[in-house]
Amino acid sequence: MQWLRRNLVVIAGLGTLAYLIVPNVVVTVFSFNNPNGRFNYAWQEFSLDAWKDPCGVADLCGSLSLSLQIAAWSTLGATVLGTMIAFALVRYRFRARGTINSLIFLPMAMPEIVMAASLLALFLNMGVELGFWTILIAHVMFCLSFVVAAVKARVLSMDPRLEEAARDLYAGPVQTFVRVTLPIAAPGIAAGALLSFALSFDDFIITNFNSGNTVTFPMFVWGSAQRGTPVQINVIGTAMFAIAVIVVVAGQVISNRRKKTALPH
Amino acid sequence: MTVTEAPPPVAAAAEPPVHKPSVRRKLVPYWLLLPGVLWLLVFFVLPMVYQASTSVQTGSLEKGFEVTWHFQTYWDAFRDYYPQFLRSLLYAGTATALCLLLGYPLAYLIAFKAGRWRNVLLILVIAPFFTSFLIRTLAWKTILADGGPVVETLNTLHVLDITSWLGMTEGDRLLATPLAVVCGLTYNFLPFMILPLYTSLERIDTRLHEAAGDLYATPATTFRKVTFPLSMPGVVSGTLLTFIPASGDYVNAELLGSTDTRMIGNVIQSQYLRILDYPTAAALSFILMAVVLIMVTVYIRRAGTEDLV
Numbered sequence: 001m002q003w004l005r006r007n008l009v010v011i012a013g014l015g016t017l018a019y020l021i022v023p024n025v026v027v028t029v030f031s032f033n034n035p036n037g038r039f040n041y042a043w044q045e046f047s048l049d050a051w052k053d054p055c056g057v058a059d060l061c062g063s064l065s066l067s068l069q070i071a072a073w074s075t076l077g078a079t080v081l082g083t084m085i086a087f088a089l090v091r092y093r094f095r096a097r098g099t100i101n102s103l104i105f106l107p108m109a110m111p112e113i114v115m116a117a118s119l120l121a122l123f124l125n126m127g128v129e130l131g132f133w134t135i136l137i138a139h140v141m142f143c144l145s146f147v148v149a150a151v152k153a154r155v156l157s158m159d160p161r162l163e164e165a166a167r168d169l170y171a172g173p174v175q176t177f178v179r180v181t182l183p184i185a186a187p188g189i190a191a192g193a194l195l196s197f198a199l200s201f202d203d204f205i206i207t208n209f210n211s212g213n214t215v216t217f218p219m220f221v222w223g224s225a226q227r228g229t230p231v232q233i234n235v236i237g238t239a240m241f242a243i244a245v246i247v248v249v250a251g252q253v254i255s256n257r258r259k260k261t262a263l264p265h
Numbered sequence: 266m267t268v269t270e271a272p273p274p275v276a277a278a279a280e281p282p283v284h285k286p287s288v289r290r291k292l293v294p295y296w297l298l299l300p301g302v303l304w305l306l307v308f309f310v311l312p313m314v315y316q317a318s319t320s321v322q323t324g325s326l327e328k329g330f331e332v333t334w335h336f337q338t339y340w341d342a343f344r345d346y347y348p349q350f351l352r353s354l355l356y357a358g359t360a361t362a363l364c365l366l367l368g369y370p371l372a373y374l375i376a377f378k379a380g381r382w383r384n385v386l387l388i389l390v391i392a393p394f395f396t397s398f399l400i401r402t403l404a405w406k407t408i409l410a411d412g413g414p415v416v417e418t419l420n421t422l423h424v425l426d427i428t429s430w431l432g433m434t435e436g437d438r439l440l441a442t443p444l445a446v447v448c449g450l451t452y453n454f455l456p457f458m459i460l461p462l463y464t465s466l467e468r469i470d471t472r473l474h475e476a477a478g479d480l481y482a483t484p485a486t487t488f489r490k491v492t493f494p495l496s497m498p499g500v501v502s503g504t505l506l507t508f509i510p511a512s513g514d515y516v517n518a519e520l521l522g523s524t525d526t527r528m529i530g531n532v533i534q535s536q537y538l539r540i541l542d543y544p545t546a547a548a549l550s551f552i553l554m555a556v557v558l559i560m561v562t563v564y565i566r567r568a569g570t571e572d573l574v
Contacts, residue, residue: 013374016367017389020455023404024393030407041407081301092294100298103305109505111513111557113530117537117550118312121319124543141308144301202397204516205530209537221399225520229403237400244395248388 024241031234038228050231054239057230060220064236067217070132071201074139078200079193081140082147083185089148090155107145115142116209123210130212138210139200146199147192154188320547330543342548346532350556353528356443356518357511360450364458364507365500367451372462372499373492377471390459398453402520405449409439409521441523449517457506465499466492501568505561512557529553 004011030040034047055061088094089101107115119138123130162184166176204218211219221233320338324330343350375386393401408415416439419425428434433444469492477487493500515530529549536546 009370009373010378012367012370013378014371016371016455016459017386019367019452020393021389022408023401023452024396026404026407027396027400030404041410081304084297085301088294088297092297094291094294100302103302103310107305107309109509109558109561111509111530111553113513113515113533114550114554115309115312117533117546118316119308120537121316121543121547122308122312125315125319137308141304144305148301198394202394204399205514208534218397218399221397221403222516225399225403233400233403237396241392241396244392245388248392252384252388 027234027237028241031231031238033231033234035231040229040231040234050235054232054235057232059215060230060232060236063215063217063220066214067201070135070139070216071197074136074143074200075193075196077136077140078143078147078196079189082144082192083151083189085144086148086151086155090152104145104148107142108149112142112205116206119206120209130210131214134210134212135207135214135216138206139203142203142206143196143199146195150192150195151185151188154191155185158184316547316550319543320551322544326541335544338544338548339552342545343552346529346549349527349529349532350552352526353512353530354556356447356450356528357508359447360454360511361504361508363447363451364455365504368455368458368462368503372459372466375463376466387463390456394456399516402449402453402516405445405452405521406440409445409448411438411440415439440521441526443522443526445521446518446526449521450511450514453514453517454507454511457510458503461503461506462496462499465496469495497568501565504564509557509561513553
């Protein structure tokens with residue numbers, strides 16, 4: 001009993017972690033299922049068929065590559081625009097700073113469906129054809145705020161004296177920016193970019209409203225929930241999880257190595 | 266950035282340096298802001314204006330819509346759909362409370378007790394994100410399936426009798442009940458609660474805990490008087506990050522719920538994309554926005570962390 005009380009936090013925390021991980025386990029296990037019928041909801045028998053042929057379902061890999069392209073372009077757009085805004089907000093005092101801060105904050109403080117619907121209202125009124133470009137426009141719009149937030153946090157915690165020192169050492173503005181400012185801000189920019197990529201790749205609500213007949217990966221999964229979920233969806237889900245874990249772990253290992261090699265200097 | 270800042274002439278260098286920014290330098294922030302802010306103005310603010318105008322239009326898809334300042338739409342929309350509104354707020358509120366309840370121990374564990382396991386646990390919190398959330402929500406259909414191990418276990422323990430009596434489930438089913446929808450919402454937004462909580466807990470100086478212990482505070486008192494108040498910024502932003510998206514969500518209600526668990530997001534989605542009644546859809550989404558913004562403002566005021574915004 002005493003032991004239980006002392007470890008209550010640990011037990012509750014691990015319980016929550018299990019709640020978070022269980023669906024992933026189910027996704028992984030069911031990627032090896034050989035389902036009976038269109039839906040992959042009940043365990044039948046072990047099979048590697050779906051893993052051998054992940055693109056075996058019509059349109060699945062097409063939607064996947066479309067989502068990757070959209071995520072890549074909107075990450076690029078949002079990261080460039082967002083980083084510029086973040087630097088302007090942290091480094092300069094100017095009028096309208098408060099207004100712009102709220103303008104950046106608002107998209108994050110609004111249910112996604114409100115933005116999705118209003119963009120659709122704009123596109124409908126303008127007679128714009130929905131598809132790749134409207135999705136891209138929407139994704140850059142909602143990723144922007146998250147990049148600004150991530151970069152701002154990093155630049156705010158940066159010591160401005162480092163840049164002064166660079167200038168004292170006769171570095172020009174460009175040199176200062178490229179060799180001092182950018183490397184220090186890089187983790188913030190990288191975090192913003194990573195977040196954009198994940199948000200864009202996984203976005204369903206805004207894409208659902210503004211994609212027309214274009215099918216991104218989340219749209220494909222959504223459609224499959226009605227028509228019948230192929231096992232391949234579980235394969236891709238499992239692969240995404242595995243890749244994410246590998247990337248994150250590799251990043252950890254590299255940064256740990258750097259820390260260790262940096263010490264002797 | 267100003268690329269061509271020529272070195273000052275020798276004569277000028279003799280004078281004490283006067284910081285008088287040139288006009289061009291003053292314009293730098295505006296140039297930096299221009300593209301991004303323009304993007305937000307055209308694709309975030311302008312759409313709101315269009316949506317506002319759509320909400321006071323009347324007409325039909327065949328004859329076209331026209332602005333007739335028909336504010337009646339707002340009242341009609343609210344009257345027809347207030348059950349869905351209330352349900353959304355109830356579900357989102359419950360899910361947020363559950364997220365806080367479930368997320369706090371995990372955030373606490375990672376911040377103070379994990380030691381060298383800290384990064385592993387953080388990865389485990391973030392990694393599920395990368396499997397599309399729709400796939401994971403579909404996995405809940407498998408987990409909660411009728412006759413599945415979860416339903417059977419809860420049935421044997423008579424838990425489902427209690428939840429049915431409370432109106433959270435129906436008979437011996439979990440799928441297509443309010444409980445399933447709330448469970449899905451809680452699951453999907455949990456990381457948005459854990460990460461801000463973790464960030465604010467991690468900043469706390471652990472010597473404060475020792476100091477509280479030295480002053481004969483029990484662990485419970487230390488938590489109540491020291492840890493929790495210091496984690497308030499995380500609690501506030503975590504609550505907002507879960508409640509706001511949950512209130513407009515329609516994915517969980519669609520995949521895990523039934524027609525009796527429709528939330529306002531489901532209504533807006535079907536009005537816009539299936540029934541094509543644009544004015545009603547626009548009015549509904551403005552009412553949702555207003556309700557959420559008012560609740561968020563009041564909440565932030567009461568939580569006393571205005572500097573968050």
